[in-house]
Amino acid sequence: MSGLAASKNNPLTTAVSDLRQVFPGAELEIERVDVDGSGFLQLTAATPEGERWFTHDDRGLVERKPLSDSRIPLSKKLSGASAEDLRTVSYRPGRRMVIEEKRNGAITTVLKGYRRRKSTPAALNHRVAEEAMESGSFRIPRLLRHELELETLVFEYLDGDPFLVGKPAVEICFKIGTLLTRFQGLVRSAELKKFQAEDEFGVLDTWRGKAFAGTGALPEGWDEARRSLDEAHACLSETQWGLCHRDLHDGQILLVNGEPALMDFDLLCQADTALDPANLLAHFSLRSLQCFHGADDGTVRACGEALLDGVDRRKDGAFWNRLRFYQGTAFLRLALVYALRPKWSKLCEPLVKLGKKCLEEQIRNA
Structure with missing residues (x-):
């Protein structure tokens, strides 16, 4: 890769190559790559139909679907809703997901789901940011409710x-x-x-x-x-x-x-x-x-x-x-x-x- 020192061992190059082989001819653009605690790659790819998420580990390339992520309780809500009502706009496997919720075809709220025990600190942070807004600082999305059982914060849609x-x-x-x-x-x-x-x-x-x-x-x-x-x-x-x-x-x-x-x-x-x-x-x-x-x-x-x-x-x-x-x-x-x-x-x-x-x-x- 240009801008990087030469290396014969480039897991990212291998992952991208595997992705192209699994989806030949597909319009895929790698938007974001992270490395998890085990040293495996997490890839976010943009497609004409929306974003898709993959892990590249010892098994090779594995697609990650928010609906199946048991580490994020909000995934339960995805299983009971139609694709027209909920759209995943951001997802970090095993960590958090952000979903837009629609009613009558219009986006009404944004749901941010965390892994267990992580939503409460996030809610406290947001309350402090809301105080800053009320003191004359930036407009921010208002926190409408904290659904603790789903480890989810529900925000107004701006x-x-x-x-x-x-x-x-x-x-x-x-x-x-x-x-x-x-x-x-x-x-x-x-x-x-x-x-x-x-x-x-x-x-x-x-x-x-x-x-x-x-x-x-x-x-x-x-x-x-x-x-x-x-x-x-x-x-x-x-x-x-x-x-x-x-x-x-x-x-x-x-x-x-x-x-x-x-x-x-x-x-x-x-x-x-x-x-x-x-x-x-x-x-x-x-x-x-x-x-x-x-x-x-x-x-x-x-x-x-x-x-x-x-x-x-x-x-x-x-x-x-x-x-x-x-x-x-x-x-x-x-x-x-x-x-x-x-x-x-x-x-x-x-x-x-x-x-x-x-x-x-x-x-x-x-």
Whole structure:
């Protein structure tokens, strides 16, 4: 794969080849790949009829169907409903699934089902996010009920448009920055667990293991860039704590009546106020590399500047120190994530270079 060091042992290549053999002539695009705790690949493939899910393990290629997933209690509901009433929009085998529910042909609610004992922490996180909304932050889907027996959260369905990085989004990016500052200031976030700067090392180590297990290699220059992280961490300014989404990217933002709404609070925590904007900025740059919906360096730069204007921390040198650190870790993580996506593995090397550039700038200016 372009962007990865050469390897004779590439399980992902084998899995994709097996998938093509099982479905010859089918229009399949590998959208997402993960590696489970046993080192086996979990693949999400887009087809004209919708997404399909597969595991590639010692048995070879095995299709995974949400209806048959006994580890997620919500699967019971699928067996008693027609395909017209429920549509699976997201699925991670053995972990969680997201389903849209229709009535009279219109989507009314979104059901998010977890494995056992995982829905209660998710519900608590969402309640905190709702408090942030009520304090003037992002619009979020309201939690309508918690069906504990099905380990499922039932949300209102928000009808909106995707947030796309580009010139028309500059004004929205300023609004996102403003709302993010309000979101971070929620006092009750003190009840949530803390995500420390050093926890980024564990996240990167996990993804390093996944990328190597999945491809038999690492992105060119990744280990070298990772070594610079120790020096960057030593130069890090004092943490400024706030409410943190911790998975903030453009795909988590929906425009409802032209206003930004925010989704998915499973990773909600306390963390540095630089983490969320850094992660979002890194994803802006990723969209430029992908030329996603026409994104380029100029539009991404304009969107990034508008976001930071909204955050209103430009004169805070300590904030820039922490922002560059978290941008660096975000780019290094994205390089590993996209090493597992065949269509985009060519982006691994430029993502590593961007991460290294951010860390070097942080160290130089510390």
